[in-house]
Amino acid sequence: MRDQLDELYRPQIEQYGITLEETGDALAGAISDDRSRACVVVYRLEGLCAVTSHRIEVRREMEFHERSVPGLCVCTLSADSLALCPVAQPRRAAGAGNVAVFGHVDEPQQCKLRAGQVHDAVSVTFLPAWFSRLEERERRSAWELIEEPGSACDEDLAHMLDRCLRALTPLFGGRLLDGASVLRGAEGAARAAIAWFEERSRAERAAGTREQARLVRAAERLVAMRMDEMLTLDELARALLTSRTRLCAVFRQETGESLGAYIRRSKMERARQLLERGGLSVSEVARGVxxxxxxxxTVAFERAFGVPPSAIGE
Structure with missing residues (x-):
């Protein structure tokens, strides 16, 4: 039987050629080569949870394959890492401190890392075995949260969880901790995320918008995950097992914006982020969105921002 905690970090780390060594209760490693400069710190906690932190500067384009197991993930991410995260993207991602909550699924993921990107992240992932430590209400909410489309957290919660998660690792201002201290911090972050989810769900049920809101988040997540495709509304509706008419009507009702306009805006805002960060040509950015x-x-970008893409970052 495969080691589920191993699946949360080892296959990904091995792609960079990093060898992990024991350092107290943590595993740590680093590498600097023509592909990337990277450092990683991992805690394995009682067969219940993995806390992984990494700082990766990508030096040349590379394919990246990720494997996972079912579980609940809370993470704080740089803008480049958030763009690869399976959540609905915020209107404007911060350079760092973007906090996302989502359920892991047991299927492989593949993406492309591009030169110049910076992937900073601290992730707490609890396996379902941890849920037995929760009260019944929290346990039900945790399972429901795993089945939800992932979300980026609002500013107040993000600020608190970012500070909590960074304190668990020496890579981002914390220090190496013993396993018991890491587990307490990780559990605190997960319980805060569950409480936030419960509050949001109560508000949506009270307003009678629970199912509509879930459909909108699922659509936003799918747009984010297929940003490099010219995704049509019909394809999006089929992927979400609904009709185009219902999807478009619900999206406008919940957000005040048409789904087509949202897709165009999301692509242009992501393109602007990539151009502002530098390191990519206009044609590479165009393909990326x-x-x-x-x-x-170029026509779409000028329509959105009033200037050609070549003017950004100059």
Whole structure:
């Protein structure tokens, strides 16, 4: 039987060629080569949880494969890492301190890391075995949260959880801790995320918008995960097992914005982030947001921001 905690970090770390060594109650490793400069600290906690932190500066483009197991994840991320995270993307991601909560699924993921990207992250992932330590109400909420489309947290909660998660690792201002201290901190973060989810769910049920809100979050998540495709509304509706008419109507009702406008805006805002960060050509950015023709991308960008993409970052 495979080691589930291993699946949360080891296959990913091995892609960088990093060898982990024991350092107190943690595993740590680093590498610097032509592909990346990276350092990693991992805690394995009582067969219940893995806390992984990494700082990765990508030096050349590389394919990245990720494997996972079912579980509940709370993480704080740089903007580049958030863009790869399976959650609905915020309107404007911060350079760091973006906190996301989502359920892991037992299926492989693949993405492309590009030169110049910075992937900073601290992730707490609890396996379902941990849920037995929760009270019945929290346990039900944890399972419901895993089945929800992932979300980026609002500013107040994000600030608190970012501070909590960074304190667990020496990579981001904390220090190496013993396993018991890490577990207490990780459990505190997960319980705070569950409480936030419960409050949001109560508000949506009281307003009678629970199912609509879930559908909107699922649509936003799928748009984020397929940013490099020219995703049509029909394809999006089929993937979400609903009709285009219902999806578009619910999305406008919940957000005040049409789904088509949301997709276009999300692509342009992501393109602007990539251009501002530098390191990519306009054609590379265009492909990264699903525009195979630079001319079409340039027209869309100028329409959105009033300037050509070549003017950003100058």
């Amino acid at each position: 699903g525009y195979p023709r630079v001319s079409s991308f």
